[in-house]
Amino acid sequence: MTIFQFPKDFKWGTATAAYQIEGAAAEDGRGPSIWDTFAKTPGKVFNGDNGDIACDSYHRYEEDIELMKQLGIQSYRFSVSWSRILPDGDGEINQAGLDYYHRFVDKLLENGIEPFCTLYHWDLPQTLQDAGGWESSRTVDAFVKFSEIIYREFNGKIKSWLTFNEPWCIAFLSNLLGAHAPGNRDLQTALNVGHGLLLAHGKSVKKFRELGIDGKIGIAPNMEWAVPYSKSDADKAASERHIAWFADWFLDPVFKGEYPPFMVDWFEQAGAKVDVKPGDMEMISQPIDHLGINYYTMSVDRYNPDAGVLGFEQVDMGLVQTDIGWPVESRGLYEALHHLQKYGNIDIYITENGACINDEVENGQVKDFRRISYLQQHIAQIHRAITDGIQVKGYMAWSMMDNFEWAEGYRMRFGLVHVDYRSLVRTPKESFYWYQNVIRNNWLETRP
Numbered sequence: 001m002t003i004f005q006f007p008k009d010f011k012w013g014t015a016t017a018a019y020q021i022e023g024a025a026a027e028d029g030r031g032p033s034i035w036d037t038f039a040k041t042p043g044k045v046f047n048g049d050n051g052d053i054a055c056d057s058y059h060r061y062e063e064d065i066e067l068m069k070q071l072g073i074q075s076y077r078f079s080v081s082w083s084r085i086l087p088d089g090d091g092e093i094n095q096a097g098l099d100y101y102h103r104f105v106d107k108l109l110e111n112g113i114e115p116f117c118t119l120y121h122w123d124l125p126q127t128l129q130d131a132g133g134w135e136s137s138r139t140v141d142a143f144v145k146f147s148e149i150i151y152r153e154f155n156g157k158i159k160s161w162l163t164f165n166e167p168w169c170i171a172f173l174s175n176l177l178g179a180h181a182p183g184n185r186d187l188q189t190a191l192n193v194g195h196g197l198l199l200a201h202g203k204s205v206k207k208f209r210e211l212g213i214d215g216k217i218g219i220a221p222n223m224e225w226a227v228p229y230s231k232s233d234a235d236k237a238a239s240e241r242h243i244a245w246f247a248d249w250f251l252d253p254v255f256k257g258e259y260p261p262f263m264v265d266w267f268e269q270a271g272a273k274v275d276v277k278p279g280d281m282e283m284i285s286q287p288i289d290h291l292g293i294n295y296y297t298m299s300v301d302r303y304n305p306d307a308g309v310l311g312f313e314q315v316d317m318g319l320v321q322t323d324i325g326w327p328v329e330s331r332g333l334y335e336a337l338h339h340l341q342k343y344g345n346i347d348i349y350i351t352e353n354g355a356c357i358n359d360e361v362e363n364g365q366v367k368d369f370r371r372i373s374y375l376q377q378h379i380a381q382i383h384r385a386i387t388d389g390i391q392v393k394g395y396m397a398w399s400m401m402d403n404f405e406w407a408e409g410y411r412m413r414f415g416l417v418h419v420d421y422r423s424l425v426r427t428p429k430e431s432f433y434w435y436q437n438v439i440r441n442n443w444l445e446t447r448p
């Protein structure tokens, strides 16, 4: 057996997002978001599932926080529903929305749990989408207004902040691949959306500094590690495009003030170009304090000019897969963390990592041993990176509880806690108790 001791100030946590757990979609003044619209568009979400009820955490947050306390986490990552605060995106403030998040954050603090807040986790108010979405300066300005309201309201209560969750999903999954809301399938739109959200990020960070908010702020890209299928230059270039598509396309602007030139060229060959205005890149590259990284899987890539805009296909190498079909390869997390060092040795939080394992409750238990194996492998790789001097400061398992997994609806379960969506009964899984032990010890034990 090996013991991996973590630094004494390492933060163990879990993560969720508003639309995925809250429910109460039209309660207390909340306005519709693009996910309310998308989920109710036939054929977009498995089984026609939507977030009307979800885990009903809007009403059950005290029970959820009790489970977090039992788990022993130091930090809980959540997101704010923008359309609960500004129902039409940039108009009148809905005080009931602010009141809810005060009750919620106060309950976390009462229980000694640090609130780690994501401002934007995909639920754009529909009125802003109707007005052009992230391609429009109105949405960019509205995000700055929304973030300023939350900064001012929770200054002193919330000290860890993220502007955007998974820019790749917001820009490309949602506007090139069409798999997520609003479901566009156009490369130029995707590039415009990516630039819009980066501008909003930079302007919001600038506002955060101007207000003198007591805390730290960053952004949370999702990363997929990729290796070439063969030694050919074409396959090597394909895997490099894959990695850059998810990470560098957003992190080069934030840290270097420019898009990665080789990707700019690749997209231009595909007929699309970002319209960068004077001052944009200076605004986007406001210094940040930490980086959230969401990691789930890695890929073996082969060049294929017919395989979509990026010209790579993922080769099935027979790896164990989770129930959503993602290969399990924890070494990709280690490699991804080293890849990020080119931006400097910035504080990094693993803001999402977890496994889709769809085990159900049997005799009051959920024996999700495959999730334990996944978590153990990935946490071990984090320890390996820390040993190399990489500043990983925390780990937030995705997810605290089973929830609405976007286009997959409720069939895909990532939670440490099982949710029965009919009764809304929560049942801690075996992985909950395993993680509780890791947190209590602040070390990981590999099985003998």
Ligand SMILES: CCOCCOc1ccc(-c2cn(C[C@@H]3NC[C@@H](O)[C@H]3O)nn2)cc1
Pocket: 017, 020, 165, 166, 173, 177, 178, 179, 222, 294, 296, 352, 398, 404, 405, 406
């Ligand atoms: C038409 C082609 O479609 C291909 C699907 O391609 C992807 C890629 C990546 C994802 C994905 C999902 N998650 C988990 C979430 N992260 C944020 C949190 O809300 C979790 O629910 N991470 N990445 C989904 C789909």
